[in-house]
Amino acid sequence: MITRFRRTGVVAALLTGLALLAGCAIGPAGQDADRPTIRLAYQTFPSGDLVVKHNGWLEEALPDYNIRWTKFDSGADINTAFVAGEIDFGAIGSSPVARGLSDPLNIPYQVAFVLDVAGDNEALVARNETGVTDVTGLRGKRIATAFASTSHYSLLAALQGAGLTAADVDLIDLQPQASLAAWERGDVDAVYTWLPTLDELRATGTTLITSRELAAEGKPTLDLGVVSRQFADQNPEVVDAWRQVQARALDTVRDDPQAAAQAVAAEIGTTPEDAAAQLKQGVFLSQEELTSADWLGTDGAPGNVAQNLQSAAAFLAEQKQIPSAPDLATFQDAVYTKGLPDVLAAG
């Protein structure tokens, strides 16, 4: 009897312990089970998205919702989360979006915002010791980039522009931090990456080409805000609020760079001066530019973002990264233009 009693006691103690543990998970504060939750995926590239997050503007604009921000390291991971139906909004590069909208993923999401256009904040840098001064000189060299990123896309485009193919060089897959380690050890000759790693590479390297130059040559890369189709259909007012705070953040980046830099610095763990320098290297559109035919376009008339994504998809198909590129209509349909341009000003 005593043993049985003891055993029951132990089991009860274990169960209580488990129940306590389950109740004691540490997570974001201020989540209320009664309110619907908006799930946002963000990345730590300097953009207005971080300004929105840091200042809590979305929480302010949508007090009746739980807002959950989840940090992701790459667009590929965000695509996976969208496929799994775990995310409503995402901040993601144009190259992963082009892949997400193509076979075999066919992710039901729409582009609702252009967060920034890659300028000098993404670039191809060669180590000074290699003596390489232009992209053509990279033949037979070892180049690192984060595969499946916008930098990977830009690198392939830069090689193509110089008359080289991926087979002419030794391409390896390294995330920014690892590429910095490999660079300092002399294991790689050149790296295509983004800030803040890029700045550290520039100290001992030569910039061969930047994404700004590639954009001028017709191969721009963008950071986009995407929203799940189903979510946008059911909650258009939330999408409007989200676009308004993003537009407000763009204005802040342009008109009050100091405030924007402080918010970005807090989010990526750097100094405000550093964040300001990083923000300066990106291209941030004004509201007029954003809603012009060059970018998002207006309600019912999707702009050039669609062409841009389609040419990115065609390029990825050429590089055998996706089976084939969908037609332009698919991409035009994937631009969320509802209420543009007036809706942005309403905030």
Added chain:
Amino acid sequence: MSAPAEPAAPAARAAPPRGRTRSPRFDPRTAFLPLLSLLVFLGVWQLAAASGIWNETFVPYPATVWQAFLDVSTTTDGVRGYQGYLLWEHLYMTLRRVLGGVVLGVAAGVLVGLLMGTIGWVRRVLEPWLTFLRALPPLAYFFLLVIWLGIDEAPKITLLALAAFPPAAVATTAAVAAAPVGLIEAARALGATRGQVVRDVIVPAALPETFTGIRLAVGIAYSSVVAAELFNGIPGIGGMVKDASNYNNTPVVLVGIAAIGISGLVIDALLRAVERRAVPWRGKA
């Protein structure tokens, strides 16, 4: 080699012989059951894929995965395998790394285990370090290996060696410490030196357990290949899986997983065969 001649412990005798069927004759059930489970698995898979509940990225058809296997194994439309390497080349590079890492890790592990089992103060000095290392997931320290050793073969082999080292060392220590005291004292009484006791009594008595440790070490090293090939892992089966998951290419991920699993089974079967030949006295002492 002098096999210990002590009366067998009843527990050891009762344990069934490992890796062998009792009947020397072919039993159709032994071949049929695994085959049946495979067929049922494929059937359920096909039904799950055809049901359309999940996106095809989550649950691709068996035929799609088979096609991916063929594509990865051959050159089609001028595309050679996956990222320019055929499946067997990916697998070969991974096996080479695992072999290198395991040989280094197990050799060091067995040596350290032997020292720790025979010399008391060595054990007290090294045990906390060993436990510390054993508790670390390889991903936690792989970045440091990249900084220290670069992005080529060195950090990968080191990671696999570090993964294989603790199980080999722990098993050897335990096995050596468990060598029958009666035998050791008898050998001593007969005038054996310390070295002779280690060579003729402790090592033979510890070998069966050590072999279990080696098999564990190989298994743990093998399960770390994806972590080891996280950076610059192509060619390599772990690098292939990681790269394919970057592109949400589920069929290739599944091909990679199957290749890792099946080659793991083959390696374990080989190790068991070696074990049977090397320590026929297992379970009999």
